[in-house]
Amino acid sequence: MTIDNSRSGSTNLGRRDFLKKSVLATAGMTLAGGLGVARSAHAAGSDTIKIALVGCGGRGTGAAINALQTRANVKLVAMADAFKDSLDQSLATIRKQCKDRVEVPADRQFTGLDAYQRAIDSDVGMVLLCTPPGFRPRHFEAAVKAGKHVFMEKPLATDTPGLRRIQAANAEAKRKNLAVAVGHHLRHEVKHREIVRRIHDGQLGDLTFLRVYFNSGGLWIRPRQPGQTEMQYQVRNWYYFTWLCGDHILEQHVHDLDVGNWIAQTHPIEAQGMGGRQVRVGREVGEIFDHHTVEFTYANGLKMFSYCRHIPGCWEAFSEHAHGTKGVADIQGYGPAVMKIAGQRPIRLRQGPDGHQVEMDDLMAAIVAGQPYNEADWAAESTMTGIMGRIATYSGKIVTWDDAMASEVDLTPKNLAWNSPTLVNPGPDGCYPCAIPGVTKAL
Numbered sequence: 218m219t220i221d222n223s224r225s226g227s228t229n230l231g232r233r234d235f236l237k238k239s240v241l242a243t244a245g246m247t248l249a250g251g252l253g254v255a256r257s258a259h260a261a262g263s264d265t266i267k268i269a270l271v272g273c274g275g276r277g278t279g280a281a282i283n284a285l286q287t288r289a290n291v292k293l294v295a296m297a298d299a300f301k302d303s304l305d306q307s308l309a310t311i312r313k314q315c316k317d318r319v320e321v322p323a324d325r326q327f328t329g330l331d332a333y334q335r336a337i338d339s340d341v342g343m344v345l346l347c348t349p350p351g352f353r354p355r356h357f358e359a360a361v362k363a364g365k366h367v368f369m370e371k372p373l374a375t376d377t378p379g380l381r382r383i384q385a386a387n388a389e390a391k392r393k394n395l396a397v398a399v400g401h402h403l404r405h406e407v408k409h410r411e412i413v414r415r416i417h418d419g420q421l422g423d424l425t426f427l428r429v430y431f432n433s434g435g436l437w438i439r440p441r442q443p444g445q446t447e448m449q450y451q452v453r454n455w456y457y458f459t460w461l462c463g464d465h466i467l468e469q470h471v472h473d474l475d476v477g478n479w480i481a482q483t484h485p486i487e488a489q490g491m492g493g494r495q496v497r498v499g500r501e502v503g504e505i506f507d508h509h510t511v512e513f514t515y516a517n518g519l520k521m522f523s524y525c526r527h528i529p530g531c532w533e534a535f536s537e538h539a540h541g542t543k544g545v546a547d548i549q550g551y552g553p554a555v556m557k558i559a560g561q562r563p564i565r566l567r568q569g570p571d572g573h574q575v576e577m578d579d580l581m582a583a584i585v586a587g588q589p590y591n592e593a594d595w596a597a598e599s600t601m602t603g604i605m606g607r608i609a610t611y612s613g614k615i616v617t618w619d620d621a622m623a624s625e626v627d628l629t630p631k632n633l634a635w636n637s638p639t640l641v642n643p644g645p646d647g648c649y650p651c652a653i654p655g656v657t658k659a660l
């Protein structure tokens with residue numbers, strides 16, 4: 218059986234109906250009860266939702282375009298980035314695609330490490346928080362304090378103290394009836410929703426185990442420039458520093474870990490694993506590992522086997538797999554999903570509409586309708602799952618959820634200015650120290 222969801226969802230719904238249904242579905246699966254979303258997103262006397270973008274890199278630029286391409290009347294009016302060249306490039310790209318929805322004059326283009334606050338304080342109803350995740354807790358706290366609706370990228374933090382700040386700010390966001398969306402686009406992919414619905418309906422029987430993968434060849438390096446402070450270098454090369462990125466088990470693989478938790482309908486209670494750096498060596502690659510393998514255990518004994526790798530020339534995969542007593546579901550991050558049940562013809566779902574656009578359609582439609590919308594509770598659990606996995610691979614020890622949640626290991630420097638000292642620094646050979654399992658105390 219093949220269901221064609223390539224245009225508008227798993228049935229032949231038009232885009233408008235699909236949008237309405239997906240908003241209702243999302244609202245239903247997020248916040249139970251509560252009042253409607255505050256209408257403060259709209260400028261007085263108009264239906265325009267004014268937004269600010271904080272973090273104008275690849276994803277921030279994409280998220281802003283997604284927001285401007287929803288059916289809601291959205292205008293981008295302020296932007297903030299640590300670096301002017303990133304902001305300029307992003308603004309040019311967004312203008313090219315959404316010209317009439319961009320009003321960002323020079324005095325609403327903010328740069329520097331405190332630029333986020335000035336963008337949040339602009340006359341906007343909503344902010345898109347798309348910097349490296351190490352900054353997310355302080356940016357989210359500031360946005361909630363200022364009463365703004367939020368779209369924020371995953372992961373939500375890089376360490377447990379940061380995660381607890383996210384949870385506290387999210388409780389405040391709920392009290393203020395603010396909409397909070399998180400960039401877990403797979404939760405908005407039609408094929409993911411349909412397969413997970415079927416699993417929750419019991420079509421696979423009892424779950425026996427889960428497998429999740431994010432294996433790729435790695436990514437960009439931004440070489441050190443003359444005159445850069447160490448802080449500037451690390452923020453430019455954020456991916457390679459755990460306080461900024463969380464390591465790729467968190468930054469990328471959190472997508473798959475989140476799908477595992479979604480299928481299991483909870484978070485794991487324990488993790489043990491191994492990881493290291495086989496080919497990621499040298500001065501330009503900071504401190505993160507290039508591979509992690511973790512066995513996560515849920516309270517009911519279910520196991521999730523997790524694999525992520527940044528090594529070129531190897532097998533690549535971005536996928537989630539659920540095994541049950543009656544069959545198996547194989548879900549590609551980008552690509553089809555297939556459910557095979559013994560004795561039946563396989564169910565094959567095509568890729569469908571881009572989850573990045575659908576997640577923003579869902580958020581904006583909820584804001585316009587004044588409906589409750591909050592994705593940060595389960596997203597925080599998924600972020601914490603990645604943090605717990607990293608604690609397990611860095612330490613080589615068995616780690617429980619409770620111990621990981623109680624951790625006071627704070628990776629972020631207290632002062633964040635371009636000349637502030639950094640907590641991780643290169644040794645005499647120019648290389649950064651990295652975790653050594655069996656030696657490193659990651660809790």
Ligand SMILES: NC(=O)c1ccc[n+]([C@@H]2O[C@H](COP(=O)([O-])OP(=O)(O)OC[C@H]3O[C@@H](n4cnc5c(N)ncnc54)[C@H](O)[C@@H]3O)[C@@H](O)[C@H]2O)c1
Pocket residue numbers: 271272273274275276277297298299300303304329330332333347348349350352370371372400401402452468469
């Ligand atoms: N949901 C998805 O599919 C997806 C895809 C890619 C990235 N992401 C997430 O989006 C976030 C950004 O990733 P990216 O690929 O766009 O990275 P990027 O390096 O392209 O962009 C990050 C931007 O943030 C800016 N920045 C850094 N620190 C800042 C600060 N303190 N204040 C303001 N700006 C700051 C940088 O200068 C840069 O322009 C990450 O959390 C990443 O995990 C999500």
